[in-house]
Amino acid sequence: MNEERRICSVCGEFHPQAEMELAFRRPDLVCELPVAEREADCLESDDICILRKEHYFIRAVLPMPVADRKEPYRIGLWVEVDKVDFQRVHALWDDPAQADEPPFAVRIANHIPQLPQTLGLSASLQLTGRTTRPEISIGDPAHPLYTEQQDGIDMGRIDEYNHLF
Numbered sequence: 001m002n003e004e005r006r007i008c009s010v011c012g013e014f015h016p017q018a019e020m021e022l023a024f025r026r027p028d029l030v031c032e033l034p035v036a037e038r039e040a041d042c043l044e045s046d047d048i049c050i051l052r053k054e055h056y057f058i059r060a061v062l063p064m065p066v067a068d069r070k071e072p073y074r075i076g077l078w079v080e081v082d083k084v085d086f087q088r089v090h091a092l093w094d095d096p097a098q099a100d101e102p103p104f105a106v107r108i109a110n111h112i113p114q115l116p117q118t119l120g121l122s123a124s125l126q127l128t129g130r131t132t133r134p135e136i137s138i139g140d141p142a143h144p145l146y147t148e149q150q151d152g153i154d155m156g157r158i159d160e161y162n163h164l165f
């Protein structure tokens, strides 16, 4: 079937394949801050956030294999890392060999609606390259997101993710 002309199982419309991917703009903790506090206490960009020099966040992607499709589906998520790991990632930011670095232990910093709590879920973060976002591997085998990443998802599940926001 030509994916470009596939009818969305949620809304019945056509969506070009690349049109939508679920992505969180900022870590939940940052989004929940009152504006004045956020301006005073949070250093933020589309790649990193530092809150009160206590919380260190990095933007990453969670790739999931898709049945009958070469390209994985990627959810844009933030992870929280320890300060020492954040400094290490920062030091490697422009390093062409950064993908050789072993993965970092991280916590997911967003809750994905309609799943058991994903905020704080343990995961690992693998650097991938200078121009590509780091990739997340979910670490908790008891969580459905772990199963989806291991076993893959189908196009109907992608439709559901794309319509969460």
Ligand SMILES: [Zn+2]
Pocket: 008, 009, 010, 011, 012, 013, 015, 159, 163
């Ligand atoms: Zn739709």
